[in-house]
Amino acid sequence: MKVQVLNLDGSTGNGEVELSDDVFGLAPRADILHRVVTWQLEKRRGIARATRERSDVARTGKKFGNQKGGGTARHGDRAAPVFIGGGKAHGARRREFNPSLNKKVRALGLKMALSAKAQNGLIVVDTLDVTDAKTKTLAGQFANAGWGKKVLVIDGEAVNETFARAAGNLVGVNVLPALGANVYDILKHDTLVLTRAAVEKLEARFAAPAGVAE
Structure with a gap:
């Protein structure tokens, strides 16, 4: 699957990026996504403390x-x-509240969430480099791009510090490194923005080890 690379203001960027069908081309299943989201939210819950009874x-x-x-x-x-x-x-x-969920199901859920956004709501940009860490400037670029009110931006190994500083005060815009990509955050945002580095990291995350069959 080929996707046109865009700039942060929504204009056409340089070239295209090839997305792996094994990660971005699956048919989403509501039951798998529901299981993974439920598991994530349950993991966030703290322990319900007990009261002291007679014994x-x-x-x-x-x-x-x-x-x-x-x-x-x-x-x-x-x-x-x-x-x-x-x-x-x-x-x-x-x-x-410490539920367990098979690693294969969790991985499948993340790939299905990415595939769902690839069908509607996925944007690929070259980098997150900005000239200055100005929230107003970045807000104007996002308004021109028309990516919706809730945008999740995922970078590569680490998030671009200048971009993260500029996006810190933008309501509805969240920034994560590729390692932090998860089903719940992907699904609850209108648009998923990936950098080239993020695409490489996510595809490498699901790549089969050498010599191991799929």
């Missing part, structure tokens, strides 16, 4: 009063929920 409270278990004649209810345990410092009745239980 967790350090109170004496000795019967502290007579069965009769005390003029009060016949309690036998200070850890009962009715007492201050007692355990909570029917308290929250500890929950850990």
Whole structure:
């Protein structure tokens, strides 16, 4: 699949880039994308802390009063929920959100997300080099390009510092290195902008090792 290289302002750039069909040419499947996005969001959740119940409270278990004649209810345990410092009745239980997902499914989900954007919403630029780190200038370029309100820009090994500084205050524009590419961020943005270096990194990420069959 060949894609025309553009500039940051949307104008035609130099040459074309050949995208691998193994990475950018798959038919997206909603079930795979849903599994990967659910796994990502679950991984972000923290541990739900438990409350202390009767068995967790350090109170004496000795019967502290007579069965009769005390003029009060016949309690036998200070850890009962009715007492201050007692355990909570029917308290929250500890929950850990650490789901597992097969690496092959995760890789397939990322390739399908890239393929979905290749069908509608993928832009390839040569580099992210800008003359100065001015947010106003970059905002004008993006407005001329007409790439939508939510744009995800992915660079190569590391993000261009000048571009990242200029894009830092642009609402809806996010910048990631190729290593940080993920299904959730790709799908939630209107447009995916890749540099040539990002394309090379992503394709190398999914390349089969030498001597290993697909």
